[in-house]
Amino acid sequence: MSAVLNFKSHLSELFAQALREVAPEIANDGAAQTEILIERPKLAAHGDYACNLAMQLARPLRKPPREIAQALIAALPVSDAIEKMEIAGAGFINVFIATAAxxxxxxxxxxxxxxxxxxxxGAGRKVQVEFVSANPTGPLHVGHGRGAAVGDCLCNVLHAAGWNVTREFYYNDAGAQIDNLMRSVQLRCLGITPDDPSWPEAGYRGDYIADVARAYLAKETVEADDQHVQGSGDVADAEAIRHFAVAYLRREQDIDLRAFGVNFDVFSLESALYSDGKVEEAVDKLIASGHTYEQDDALWLRTTDFGDDKDRVMRKSDGGYTYFVPDVAYHLDKWRRGFTRVINEQGADHHSTITRVRAGLQALDAGIPQGWPDYVLHQMVTVLRNGEEVKISKRAGSYVTLRDLIDEVGCDATRYFLAARHPDSQLVFDIDLAKSQSxxxxxxxxxxxxxxxxxxxxxxxxxxxxxxxxxxxxxxxxxxxxxxxxxxxxxxxxxxxxxxxxxxxxxxxxxxxxxxxxxxxxxxxxxxxxxxxxxxxxxxxxxxxxxxxxxxxxxxxxxxxxx
RNA sequence: GUGCCCGUAGCUCAAUCGGAUAGAGCACCAGCCUUCUAAGCUGGGGGUUACAGGUUCGAUUCCUGUCGGGCACGCCA
Incomplete structure (x- = not known):
């Protein structure tokens, strides 16, 4: 069926045959780029498909393109799909497809x-798409929504194109940000609010922190796609609060993602990379590679060997690793899981990680290709309500959440608006327009x-x-x-x-x-x-x-x- | 200051990875419901593709520079 309907490749083959007859020396020259390009003209008067082969051959053959076009048409095998052909412009061959075809x-x-x-x-090959990957420190906002919409649509498209797609969500459940989260919840449990002078500068101020604290004190049980935790209610137990808060916020994110029609196959936790020894292993490999050095009580990776503009710290003077080290370990793990193709969909505000991650992977000398993995970066989203920009401040907790949008605008319109623009373009999300049923x-x-x-x-x-x-x-x-x-x-x-x-x-x-x-x-x-x-x-x-x-x-x- | 992304009609955006006369929607103007859903259709005006060069048969697309907007430049993630 598809062979009959794929006129583009059909014509491409016909022209390839004509080329072999008209200019065998070029057709048989493997080095020359003789890919036959068939395109759809903008104007109906230019036919259904057009071939620019004659113009490409003009220089090597030293003949006028229209003359070459004439010869190509004469040499073209007969096909019942073709109604007629015309030579136009500088040497385009315009093909009109038979209506019956x-x-x-x-x-x-x-x-x-x-x-x-x-x-x-895709021929059934494996591809892993990592997207959203929001840290569990608060609800998903519009930016995550764009990542979710673009990433999920991309997965659907790749699947339709014959790829075996795995959707993956990676998050940081340890480290400084999660410490802040834990501390914020703990303070809320103690009845201290963000307007209190003792509230830490880096603390999270959103009302949802109070919700987490309430649920923790009430010893609620939370279940997310990958988490299942009961609150102990013990305000002194920092570790228990940490686990509970992460699970709670992951659950909230999952609820939103599912309402948005997005489901992941795999969740990866940063903490698991440590507990499984994968971070240590990556560090050992990097040291063994000879691309590291010690300076100022820290361990550095010479990323400048791989195109970075300056070297990066791997292990801080306090002994902890910087975030990109587990990132490198994570991507090595992706590679070992057999994903020769990986696409990371992220906000453009994280673009600086690309060079670092790729540099780290090259330094590992694990046979990973230079440009691996691929990245799709979406530009920032600004939200318009009543013609005015809604300012986003995560710290203060004042921002438009994905859930707000789904509730107010609806899932369909939200997904469409967030996915219907080129990821490289900044996006203005006009709530009133998206809401309008007009x-x-x-x-x-x-x-x-x-x-x-x-x-x-x-x-x-x-x-x-x-x-x-x-x-x-x-x-x-x-x-x-x-x-x-x-x-x-x-x-x-x-x-x-x-x-x-x-x-x-x-x-x-x-x-x-x-x-x-x-x-x-x-x-x-x-x-x-x-x-x-x-x-x-x-x-x-x-x-x-x-x-x-x-x-x-x-x-x-x-x-x-x-x- | 350095790196990445962007700049297209008044507004929001396309343009099949170099093709022919740069396209839609909104807004504006003028028309179309006794007929399968008017959340629709038809017609009209609206452009030096930010600017200046370069590459070639041909540039919105590729290269260089300038201007403007966004993001990132941490031993945070």
Missing amino acids: KQRVVSGVLQAGAGYGHIHL NDNPVYYIQYAHARIHAVLTQWGGDRSTLLHADVGALNNEYETVLLQKLIDFPQVIENAATELSPHLIAFYLKDLAADFHSYYNASRFLVEDEAVKCARLALIAAIAQVMRNGLALLGVSAPEQM
């Missing part, structure tokens, strides 16, 4: 169902298209499985050919989103698909007298609905049948 996509989609669009790019809101625009199709099919009342075998020969007007091509494009969109690690492409595709459908809807009637036309159109819109469901599923957004 495009029409096959309808049964292709209906046949494949939820699997339509899935490709074998035409301003692209989420509803897409969902509405899906619901409309469902309404038509319900009104028709026939057996939908028969549409799979419908004769779609009647689908040939302007609207229909555009939509057929749009459906054909879907697997390519998944491929682009997967290779560029850009899940926002899915959102834009769906908006375009919905727009094309709405135009079609307004210009046509589906439940017409002519049985053949009716069935053909119903089959088409059923296929459109299927692709919408598939695409929305990648975004983690629901596809309601009624609105």
Whole structure:
């Protein structure tokens, strides 16, 4: 099925054959980059697909590109998928696909169902995506929400592209920040509040700290995905408070993440890296590698050997390790678990860790490739309410939580808005816009298209499985050919989103698909007298609905049948 | 000061990893419901892609510099 519908690779093969005939010396030159590029032109007048091969050959062949194009077309093997070809512009070869060939996509989609669009790019290889990875010192905020949305959509896209995806969440359950957390909870247990003069500067001031303290004193039991702890109520027991507070806040995060439709396969704790001896092992290996040295009572890693702008302290003069040491140990562990591909989705405010982690991994000399692991960094999110920016202060506890957004805006709109932009761009989250149940809101625009199709099919009342075998020969007007091509494009969109690690492409595709459908809807009637036309159109819109469901599923957004 | 990311219509954002005449939505103006959902559709105005150079058949995309915004520059994470 896919071989018939993948016109891009089909044409690529045809042109490769033509190339072998027209310019065998170039086709057989393995060193030359003779990859045949087939692209979709922006203008319909330029055909369905275009090839720029003739222009690329102009220089090596020392011939005018249009002349080469002529020869390529003459040498191109016959294909019933091709309606006609034209030479245009500087030497583009524009290919027009036969409508009959495009029409096959309808049964292709209906046949494949939820699997339509899935490709074998990943070939079943393992990939681990680490995202969110918030420390359990407070509720998740909008920034974490963006990480959750982008990371989860990326996982969905990679899965659809044929990768075997593991979702992982890593957090720090030891160290200075957790000490602050423990101390803050302890003080709250003693009835001391943040406005008290004795409240530590680094303490956490949010109201949720009081909630943790109350639950601890009440000896509540908390269960998170990876935690199960009962509060002892003993205010003097720092270790018990620490465990309880971590479990409590992890549970709160899990509740939010699940409400957001995000589920992790693996949770990794920093403390486990210490208790399992993995940190010590990594340190020993680094020392053995010869890339470390002692200075000022501290142990340093010469990260400048690997492109860093200055060396970094590994072991502080107080004997503790800096945070990036367990990070290196953690990534060595990922590598040993067989993840030859790892993608870390993080906020851009942590970008400086990339050089350090990669440098540490190179210093280990463990056979890890230089650019490993991959990173997707999302830029900061600013929140707008009533046209004014909502300031974020974690210390003071005043910030927009992910839970606020889900409650106020809804899961679908929140996910869409946070995932529908290029991660490299700063994002303005306008709460009023996301909340509005109006035409301003692209989420509803897409969902509405899906619901409309469902309404038509319900009104028709026939057996939908028969549409799979419908004769779609009647689908040939302007609207229909555009939509057929749009459906054909879907697997390519998944491929682009997967290779560029850009899940926002899915959102834009769906908006375009919905727009094309709405135009079609307004210009046509589906439940017409002519049985053949009716069935053909119903089959088409059923296929459109299927692709919408598939695409929305990648975004983690629901596809309601009624609105 | 150094490093990373960004700069595209009045606003929010795209542009298939160098392609042809840079596209949507919102806002603004003018139209379309006796018909399958008007949360919709049709048409219109709106641009020196921050700026200046360079690379080539061709640049929003790649390189250099300038300006502007964000983030990071700790023996915190």
